[in-house]
Amino acid sequence: MCTGRVDLSFILRAFSNGTDGVFIGGCWPGECHYITDGNIHALNMVNLCKKLMEHIGVNPQRLRLEWLSASEGIRFAEVMNDFGNQLKNLGPLGIGEGIDQDELKSKLQEVTKLIPYIKLVKKDKLALRLKEEEYNELYTSDEVDRLFSEVLSYYIDPDKCQACQICFRRCPVEAIEGGKNQIHVIDQDICIKCGTCFEVCPPRFAAVNKISGQPVPPPIPEEQRTIVRKSKGKGGG
């Protein structure tokens, strides 16, 4: 396992658990013990994470990535002491920022839920290979704010869905309810907004709508989901 294995969700999980700071240690650039430069992957991810923290009002200084080799015991101690002092100065998570604990919790939950979406939308940027210092500028606050304001959702138009089950089968997280002759419905709590349903819905039905920055219409009630084919008219009971 490598520093590059550290997942956005690990960091957010730690903050959700009330941890005041998260420290990640990585091998020095150019000294990757694999050949993968996972340390640089981690640097990229950490820069993104800091912007996410900023977006929800958490001080990004609570997350720190440092390069340390196994032989740098003294430096490691210095860095940790420094980080410890820094956190003490910042105060407890949320209180230091002046955010209400419940609000903080729900914001962290919101971001956590969006992690798959963020990974997907920022896929290309997360894979970029740049010079070490260039990562600092890679993500902007505007960009992250937009990420949230323009967040996509997918909605299956009950009027168009023919219950062909393609999206139902292909959804990677099993967020689509439905079955034979049952109009498909996306469970927005499970959906990771990957767009697979949108991609695979046969063009002749075009039942999946992409919604950006707008609220998603409520799901069609369960008792109205059965399609009666003989009527040739509208779906629904």
Added chain:
Amino acid sequence: MEKETAEGQLLKIPADGNFGDVLVVGGGISGIQAALDLATSGFRVFLVDKAPTIGGKMAQLDKTFPTNDCSMCIESPKFIECARHPNIEILTYTEVDSVEGNAGDFKVTLIKKPRYIIEDKCTGCTVCVEYCPVKVPDQFNQNLSSNKAVHIYFSQAVPLVTYIDENCLYLKDKKCSICVGACKNKAIDLHQEAEKVEIKVGAIVLAPGYEIFDPKLRGDYGYGTMENVVTSLDFERLLCATGPHEGEILRPSDKKHPHKIAWIHCVGSRQVTPGGNSYCSAVCCSYIQKQVILAKDHDAEMQAAIFHNDIRSYGKDFERFYQRAEKLPGVKFIRSYVSIGKEIPETKNITIIYATDEDGVKEEEFDLVVLGVGLNPPAAVKGLAEKFGIELNSYQFCKNNPVNPIETSRPGIFVSGAFQGPIDIPESVVTASGAEALCGQLLARRRGKLAKERIYPPERDVSEEETRVGVFACHCGANIGRVVNIPSLVEYAKTLDNVVHAEEGLFICSTDAAEQIANTIREKGLNRVVVAACTPKTHEPLFRDTLREGGINQYFFDMANIREHCSWVHSREKEDATQKAKDIVRMSVARSALLQPLQEFDLPVNKTALVVGGGVAGMTSALSLANQGFEVYLVEKEKDLGGMARRLHYTLEGLDVQAYLQDVIRKVYQHQLIHVLTDATITEVSGYVGNFITKVQSEGRIKEILHGAAILATGAAEYKPTEYLYGQDDRVLTNLELEEQITKREERLINSQSLVMIQCVGCRQEDRNYCARICCSQSVKNALKLKKINPQMDVYILFRDMRTYGFREDYYREASNKDVKFIRYEPRNKPQMEAVEEGGQSILKVTVTDPILGQELAIAADSIALAAAVIPSAGSQEISRLFKVAMSPDGFFQEAHVKLRPVDFAAEGIFLCGTAHYPKHMAETISQAYGAAGRAVTLLSQDSVRASGSVAEVNESACIACGACTAACAYGAIQFEDTKQGKKAVVNPALCKGDGLCNAVCPTGAVSLKHYTDEEIFRQIDAAVPDVAAAR
């Protein structure tokens, strides 16, 4: 030459003989490595040590330079590997009595000395030690503390059984036998007698190591008469947590912390006065720097003075290590001969008299003086040589073949480790692997005939069981136990969910403790094991093996590091450290519940090897492999074989390099199993350990080579100086050009009245911060040659430190005696040179400031030789990219572990040797080439290799083929395959190295790294702050 003898011997071995066995004499790190490599490659090994345990000198060291790894911590897993290896029989407290026969067919008589303990019955419980009334100085602790007449040599000893030494009252005059009654297992037999054991072996590896120089023999250091004068080995024990004062540095006279310590270099080395050794002991400079760094770690206020005469930091990363020591506050490196002044009666402080260029003669007082003692041949070396029928050199070390330092004067008997001469740990390991290769050449046809396979109990299916975690907390001697309250940790562990058993141990890694864990797994029905101890980096393989012994899947193991991550960093905050240890263990236990059984799988091994680079290193490796019966492809980018050696003509020791080289080239071309590809470029490398596919372009065609292992020996290059008018004035030569002109007897050169050699050109400076190792000896070599050809010539060598380490020191002295003038310069005051007209003649005027005279000297030179640095070869970078192997910051190949895996890459199945690793002399290159061949054979001799179970896997239904994982994987281990549900990512587990980058970028959670899954890590994160997490 010698090889032909060996091959000749091979034919005489009776075809039905069973002499595939090898005797390894000496159980230090070199003997251990030789035994492990031999046993793994299919020979049965008798590992004999005269001490009551294996381990040798390395076991006594606190840390190792230049990485400051804990010495015992990296060595002791190898003890257990030896003990567990089915092909190794360890015979401790045993001496060799006689050796008869010839290569391939030796009869060896061993004498097993009475340890007065029945080894099979002793459990190592040490009750007898408690009862024994006789206190004796503890040899392992350099007599700085006491032990009992019955004791275990050290806590990690293998075998972990006691022995009774000659101080026993019963053995002396039958007075006491209290231990016999105390032993519940009736393991003590005071009437035991020496036992003769006769074994038949095909080859012998001598690894008896060295003794330290005994400064008592010379009255002038005060050792033995002044209490606060200790040797460097004494000081190792003082530094060590398992030492006389549990890692506190206390001086002998009053057991107080010394605040001002002096180290004296070259004690017993580089001395031609009676009682001293003329050679340089090669390791002392770096070990002293290590001791200074460690002593400063112990006491940041400590003042240190290091008295030296040249700092010989010639090894890989030694120069930086020296700089690290030198930069420490309160540390002074002083270039001066010294003498011990007096012991001050009241304080027992010691004064040292020394002289500096600036201040003249001074006398200074120190609390403690450490003597940097050199390396002597092993004890009773003459008897040893007689027994084995081998010759010794003039220094009483083993006489070896100049073109194969691993061969002794007797066929079938090989030498590894410091019996070759003063060498450090990596070289001892390299020569051990090399000895394995040479045994393999001799006994190739018998490989595997006597080998046994390790058999484990069947693996228990625990899928239906409830989780049952066992926690084992280690004191690590005093390393952990002194800081962390282990009993309290154990009690705490018992309160954690799923924990059904928790216990403590002094050294959980010792053989008996490991066995005990295996038993507990069975008896208590454990299905998860957490060991709270040191680092998984060194000890995880050992404990995983223990789980297999206990009959459960090895991946049900987790290690909680409460040493590096806790006790070592919080030594002054015992309570907080104990709390932290509890936190670490709680997280580990939480994770362990989710661990899944994983299967490692077998990959077949292609028995062909690829050797990249046709210089001396590559050719030697290729020949060794081929002589052991393996097919080899030897790839060389030039059109001729030979590499850098084509430009060498003679060595310091007088070898005719070209004659030797031609002989090797002929053998390579003549060998049926070696395919030579010259003018060749490697264009592509794919595959993995045991199954590589390499495309080579040669003579206009591309050849695809399938091979199981690769040895990279791409060599080095000579730096092209930009300094000192090089390239502008043809009287300015590099060392290699000088050698060429000397060989051709170039008239202009030979008739020079005056020649100046300038050392360290292009290295030991900011942009190339390393010592090129060979240049000092090269310059001495050329100077001697020039003096021989033209005794009238004035030869000057302008140097920073003369680094003629080891036996080369004698040539330095010889040059000095022959009036070669050595003038030291400081890096801030480099020699200056200009071409000037003087008396109508054009000369090169060199000015240099002599620090001793404090004056600027001007030398009129007819020729200049620059000791141009050895730099990485142009091709190495590309080769490292193709084979995906690591490079050091200086551009040399980076071995897997500086000390113990010196010719392995971290990437499995790929090995390295020669100057691509670091500059080195030809004999060293040859040793390393055999070492690399030996290591490769431990792989090639197998039919299959195991691949880790901790690899990525894809949950197909969750994969949306977004490509994030394939982009992240540098190993090309993930690819898309078409399925009914569209494209899906698929992991090739043989290529996956388990870094887990794919897991971190996968948006849908389709990719997961087994053994480090999201759920396992979440569980650990949640357990870090349980109260908050529980409230979630």
